[in-house]
Amino acid sequence: MSSTVGGGPSEVEVKRVFIGAGCNRIVNNVSWGACGLLSFGAQNAVAIFDPKTAQISTTLPGHKASVNCTQWLPSNKFAFKAKDLERHYLLSGDAGGAIILWEYSVLEAKWRYVLQVPELHKKGVTCISGIMVSETEAIFASTSSDGTVYLWEVVFPSTGGGDCELLHLDSLFVGSKPMVALSLAELPGNTGHLVLAMGGLDNKIHLYSGERRGKFVRACELKGHTDWIRSLDFSLPICNSGAAHYILLVSSSQDKGIRIWKMALRGSLDSSQSSKPEKISLASYIDGPVLVAGTTSYQISLESLLIGHEDWVYSVEWQPPSPASSEGIAYRQHQSILSASMDKTMMIWKPEKTSGIWMNVVTVGELSHCALGFYGGHWSPSGDSILAHGYGGSFHLWRNVGASLDHWQPQKVPSGHFAAITDIAWGRSGEYLLSVSDDQTTRIFSPWKNDTTPEDEGSWHEIARPQVHGHDMNCVTIIQGKGNHRFVSGADEKVARVFEAPLSFLKTLGHAISQNFTFSEDIQLGVQILGANMSALGLSQKPIYVHAEQHTIEKNPNDSLDTLEAIPDAVPVVLTEPPIEDQLGWHTLWPESHKLYGHGNELFALCSDHEGKLVASSCKAQSAAVAEIWLWEVGSWRALGRLQSHTLTVTQMEFSPDDKFLLVVSRDRQFSVFAINKTGTDGASYKLVAKHEAHKRIIWSCSWNPHSYEFATGSRDKTVKIWTVGKDLSVKLLATLPPFSSSVTALSWVGLDSKQNNGLLAVGMENGLIELWSLSVNKPDDGVEANVCAALVTQFDPLMCHVSSVSRLAWRKRESENCSSIQLASCGADHCVRVFEVKC
Structure with a gap:
């Protein structure tokens, strides 16, 4: 970027050479977009960095308070269908309750301030979660320490430079114990219905269902965690023989545990397993509540409980789907979860091929005494890299360089101070x-x-x-x-x-x-x-x-x-x-x-x-x-x-x-x-x-x-x-x-x-x-x-x-x-x- 202004004795051109900055020390601060860029808050600025060059490319001014959370639209989860998008969007929320929408033009590599979401939150925004429901439409939810969750629909312009339309869908009041983690998903087999999972200080996961442009109603609660819930993430609907029957929700908590919940179309669970009784695995399902969305209902069950971290687990995230090779299926959702914890490690979990039991297959980190744990971990859109951000405002990136076996090696990342x-x-x-x-x-x-x-x-x-x-x-x-x-x-x-x-x-x-x-x-x-x-x-x-x-x-x-x-x-x-x-x-x-x-x-x-x-x-x-x-x-x-x-x-x-x-x-x-x-x-x-x-x-x-x-x-x-x-x-x-x-x-x-x-x-x-x-x-x-x-x-x-x-x-x-x-x-x-x- 450069700026040239006449007016002096000679014309002067100014070009940016370098930005060094650390990441704000807060959960949900980092997001990895489908475009391959990473966003994070650095004091009142939203900073963008490219993992390929290990350089911070720009900082976006606009927030009047410290940036708490960022969320790409589309995020890495939708990278499999975002290859041809010319414009990507970014949401950022700050400690004053403001949320700003930014537009990034891929061809010009330029940023544009689009709009500020009408300021409804009275306190700091703690989490933003969004999904793309079509190429030009996204739904996002935001939560704050003021005990509210707001849902919005944003319609992106089909041509460059157009205006974005913002529609307020719903306001949910969750009471005196605020929610700090959100995840949105489309329900399988029922187009137009969405599910919102939220978790926070009351140790429960609350599920709400609603239509794309309708109100969201409380559906059920999932109990099991014994401390604050810090992170939630829905997989995309998982296809069996061409039809999507269920989605998975992963949750992590300060109780050091990770839980995987299965939400299956009622009836599909029995029919898929009754023909092959010998395939029933050790991870037999513990039936939970039923979620009703419109005329369809979903049986929720606890799929697995993952124990391995020795401290609070601040983030969990499904590996982004990859484009499917076979006809008729748009993507393949990987059965792979990344978790990041204050115990200074990130782990990748996968089900074992024969028994189906979820196992920790990769552990990275084990950082020395100079690090004080991780606030979050994220997959690259292609799934071959993982990034953590730590207590010292630092980034830690590993890339899988192995051909047939996993071999994760540290990579260069930008760094800088995490205070004035x-x-x-x-x-x-x-x-x-x-x-x-x-x-x-x-x-x-x-x-x-x-x-x-x-x-x-x-x-x-x-x-x-x-x-x-x-x-x-x-x-x-x-x-x-x-x-x-x-x-x-x-x-x-x-x-x-x-x-x-x-x-x-x-x-x-x-x-x-x-x-x-x-x-x-x-x-x-x-x-x-x-x-x-x-x-x-x-x-x-x-x-x-x-x-x-x-x-x-x-x-x-x-x-x-x-x-x-x-x-x-x-x-x-x-x-x-x-x-x-x-x-x-x-x-x-x-x-x-x-x-x-x-x-x-x-x-x-x-x-x-x-x-x-x-x-x-x-x-x-x-x-x-x-x-x-x-x-x-x-x-x-x-x-x-x-x-x-x-x-x-x-x-x-x-x-x-x-x-x-x-x-x-x-x-x-x-x-x-x-x-x-x-x-x-x-x-x-x-x-x-x-x-x-x-x-x-x-x-x-x-x-x-x-x-x-x-x-x-x-x-x-x-x-x-x-x-x-x-x-x-x-x-x-x-x-x-x-x-x-x-x-x-x-x-x-x-x-x-x-x-x-x-x-x-x-x-x-x-x-x-x-x-x-x-x-x-x-x-x-x-x-x-x-x-x-x-x-x-x-x-x-x-x-x-x-x-x-x-x-x-x-x-x-x-x-x-x-x-x-x-x-x-x-x-x-x-x-x-x-x-x-x-x-x-």
């Missing part, structure tokens, strides 16, 4: 992007070159998770300069922590940058740390040395006891292809080399100079004494000074391009400029040279002109102001940009031409939108005051932008000034890291 992202920083030469988040992790994203297109940069992936912490992360800075890759991070604690890249990461980065990578021996000799181990409480990460494996240590026999300290050792690995979640969460940690003590509150902002000699840090503050900025010397890590100027939290700091000034902005609506003078042995001296009350509200961000002593400040008062530092060290206002539509929360200035002193200023806002402004600074030599020529160059397409506040913007280092394109990274409260390519 607070800060980002580019690697020393722009090789990778580092991000920190309220999900208590630090992550590294990088393009990974492949063999097929060596001239291309490659697709982006998360390649390391250097820090997995016990506190929410607030800020990070990469220390520039020669030597190893290092960064300093700050969290909701009073300590800043310094991390050094281990040998395993340096080698992995080499493979990502070049396929024909060979490692130089001198770096190997210089870096003696291979990786890092997690601490018991998730705070300090201990180094693993290169030669540690040569030392055999006598183990204490009590070490095997299950205690807090008995955390298994990490195995630092050199990755030759992008890693999967299990490797990231444990084996790509960086060792912590120093702690910086001094601040009185939680850390809030960090920055380092361009030379790699100084780091400045600030913390949350309500008084002048606590709002001081600490200067640290890189290497010795001693405190060089405490800079005092502000009375409230310092929100951002940045060194000038030549490191002679430190610019500081604060919640107290003022900015300060400190002159920094580096001395030989003592480190640095500093002096406050300017302080201004610059805005009417909090100043959130600042950025220097890379070519000169101008800088920009952005504030909650929706303005951006451009300032200059004169030769006499006085600061003057040069320009105020026209008011923005929302609070300005992030700024980043990049130079385009040093001779003409022009550049681009990226402006990020609280509403998630990003704009680019062209800034050209003229400095006449005859003593006349400098002036700024500013023009709006482009507003990013909202489909490319964040759906919540932009936290930080950062331009990637350019290879040369002649380079026509430059990359911009952004992060936000919507859990997304984004990289854009700007061609100018």
Whole structure:
């Protein structure tokens, strides 16, 4: 996707390069469509990813609350008859009760907001289930924690661009114990009648039947589960000798059990089995209630009880049918069920050929200690892949690569943070992007070159998770300069922590940058740390040395006891292809080399100079004494000074391009400029040279002109102001940009031409939108005051932008000034890291 807007000095094209995001931690969040794409909620956005490329292709803005559930129409269940559809539809429900319908054009690969379902739910939507009743008609049901279930019919346009018609069929009130799982199906042998199964907090499955455009009536209840019902799924009608006689319903619960229920046309059960009495299996049917739909009735029986999971079973799903080979039958419903549980496993269940007893035939997962179980599992439309989403916002995908026997192998998936992202920083030469988040992790994203297109940069992936912490992360800075890759991070604690890249990461980065990578021996000799181990409480990460494996240590026999300290050792690995979640969460940690003590509150902002000699840090503050900025010397890590100027939290700091000034902005609506003078042995001296009350509200961000002593400040008062530092060290206002539509929360200035002193200023806002402004600074030599020529160059397409506040913007280092394109990274409260390519 790209957006081009004229109006500036030159036309600029913006293209999306990468989106990294984690999945909201909630059941029913993920849906796999018949078109092969997956949808999931990432904070207030609906994110779409393609399993073939392992990339998130887009995020859809529109929800005002966190997205709880998504449902494709047609879903993977109807893939066998959706091959020729030009348009697919997606429903998404949020924590505010809103449901939105989206349209996806397969040929153009474009998305369109269609409509918002009239807002009837008073609380969050917890589940949406829908079925296609014809090529242009679908019925869907939604349930909410307000104790209601609503049924709708939606008629899709037969031609592109037409309007969808929405008809409210029925409202069902289920009382004080809400339903959290739904499934809809057409009843066999009785066209036009539907059955709706719902389950929830009262441990029963409630069945309702109704006509396609009529009211739904309560039919019966199925009892057996002893805890909340979490998932329900109907099979398609199962054909015996050409005629469909019965359908199966599978249910799962927090009682760790899975039950399969059979709904058979009355009479068909006896006739099919009486002729062959010897075929009666061990799974003999336990008759249950009778469901009446119109003039037809169905005998319900318990087909099987599946026991195997050791924790709550959050989802069950029938394998999607495949197109039938024989004439007269449209599809073949597979007798195969996928279940996902909080016990960290997914299982596939099938009936044994001779006895008919349902058995667990495949188990995947058994994830290490870094995962905390699965919230849901889904089949691919073709049935050869299965996907789970986990507690850590992560995806786990397995594909059956076996020819005759099942052989499920992990596949690449997109990944990202599952909470608000607070800060980002580019690697020393722009090789990778580092991000920190309220999900208590630090992550590294990088393009990974492949063999097929060596001239291309490659697709982006998360390649390391250097820090997995016990506190929410607030800020990070990469220390520039020669030597190893290092960064300093700050969290909701009073300590800043310094991390050094281990040998395993340096080698992995080499493979990502070049396929024909060979490692130089001198770096190997210089870096003696291979990786890092997690601490018991998730705070300090201990180094693993290169030669540690040569030392055999006598183990204490009590070490095997299950205690807090008995955390298994990490195995630092050199990755030759992008890693999967299990490797990231444990084996790509960086060792912590120093702690910086001094601040009185939680850390809030960090920055380092361009030379790699100084780091400045600030913390949350309500008084002048606590709002001081600490200067640290890189290497010795001693405190060089405490800079005092502000009375409230310092929100951002940045060194000038030549490191002679430190610019500081604060919640107290003022900015300060400190002159920094580096001395030989003592480190640095500093002096406050300017302080201004610059805005009417909090100043959130600042950025220097890379070519000169101008800088920009952005504030909650929706303005951006451009300032200059004169030769006499006085600061003057040069320009105020026209008011923005929302609070300005992030700024980043990049130079385009040093001779003409022009550049681009990226402006990020609280509403998630990003704009680019062209800034050209003229400095006449005859003593006349400098002036700024500013023009709006482009507003990013909202489909490319964040759906919540932009936290930080950062331009990637350019290879040369002649380079026509430059990359911009952004992060936000919507859990997304984004990289854009700007061609100018």
